[in-house]
Amino acid sequence: MKRTSTIFALSSGALPSGVAVVRVSGDGAGRAAEALCGALPPPRRLTLRRFLSEDGSVIDRGLVAYFPAPDSFTGEDCAEFHVHGGRAVVAALLDRLGGLDDFRQAEAGEFTRRAFLNGKLDLTAAEALSDLIAAETEAQRRLAFANADGRQRALYAGWRARLLHARAMIEAELDFSDEGDVPGSVAAAVWADVAALRAEMESHLAGFRAAEIVREGFRVAIVGAPNAGKSSLLNYLAGRDVAIVSDEPGTTRDVLEISLDLGGSKVILADTAGLRAKAGRVEMIGIERARRTAALADLVLVLEDVTDPHRVEVPGAASALRIGTKLDLNSGELGPYDLAISTVSGAGIDVLLSEIETRAKEKVGVAESRVVPTRQRHVDLLRSAIAELSDALDDEKQLELRAEGLRIASDDVGRVSGAIDTEEILGAIFSTFCIGK
Ligand SMILES: Nc1nc2c(ncn2[C@@H]2O[C@H](COP(=O)(O)OP(=O)(O)O)[C@@H](O)[C@H]2O)c(=O)[nH]1
Ligand SMILES: [Mg+2]
Structure with missing residues (x-):
């Protein structure tokens, strides 16, 4: 497939719609605009035209x-056609x-x-753009937008520049140590x-x-x-x-999830299976899943019927709220609960929701x-870079090996944003030292 072929697609949503936007990118974009409109429209100005078919x-x-390139989203010549969003029109x-x-x-x-490929955005911005399109909550939108706007890119570019500089200094020390060009204090x-x-x-x-919680959700287990x-x-x-919902114990056996904003x-x-000691085989599997869900949750809600309290313990829970339920049936003294609710009268639910919201917000x-990694890919590469830096910092090691560690680390950081350029290290050396003197 030729890289230079001109591509086009419907870029707006499902049809029919009020307006549909068809986007074109590549060398032929201007040719397309000319063919459809009869003449090339003025650049970067939304212009009303009739779009003509071949006949x-x-x-x-x-x-x-x-x-016109390079001032477009793709960096190539681009054109957009905004038409009525009917299926036949778009077809x-x-x-x-x-x-x-x-x-x-x-x-x-x-x-x-x-x-x-045209250097309009780096990989972190491209990833963030796909997050922005997938964003459903305000926190997701804010995180995605900041990264699409270059927040991660700027941080990693800064780190990489520091590593390239460090390596240039150390390589210079290796090359010119006998000439005394690089004083030891620099190293x-x-x-x-x-x-x-x-x-x-x-x-x-x-x-x-924190980024995982924003993208995938703050996990709350009800046990x-x-x-x-x-x-x-x-x-x-x-x-x-x-x-x-049933008054028959052991009705819920699997873990059921809902997503809230x-x-x-x-x-x-x-929602999980009720925790109790005597249970059938299938229910036991459910109880095992309930314990695992609780252990992985960011917050555990431990529910207890105020009219028939059975205290359950949740080992390994990160943080927990003890909640008394069926408050509408309560007549006497309440037990030691963080809060009490009723799903019949709705009492206490607002307080519960705002408690969950506060805890989610703290994490999010x-x-x-601050800038955080948003993908496992970033984490893996940065972990590898950190391991290399730890090696490089070992002053028992030969200077060549330590310099090599800096190189691998800066490549790892460069891979996060998708920019590795071996020429850059030369540029860093030349700009820092007057080698040709
Ligand atoms: N009066 C009252 N009954 C409730 C309340 N919440 C649940 N129940 C009843 O308690 C029984 C068990 O409820 P369920 O939600 O299935 O409990 P689970 O086993 O913990 O999932 C059902 O008969 C419900 O109708 C409440 O807030 N007030
Ligand atoms: Mg249940």
């Missing part, structure tokens, strides 16, 4: 925008474009891929910065869980004895009957206040 009849009237337009020489339908993600400063950088990278990695009212709470919060944070709520806030 000169009108497909539709709409807006066209032409973006006719796509058909018309497909009939042009060297034009083909774009593959998934191909516009963004071309943008990356000491370089290693001090490498050690500082390693610490920064480690604290950066610690923020990964308790059978009949405590766990499934009723899940259904109440879901606003529909997700789980079977609480104040802009994604929260995954899991980390991802907003």
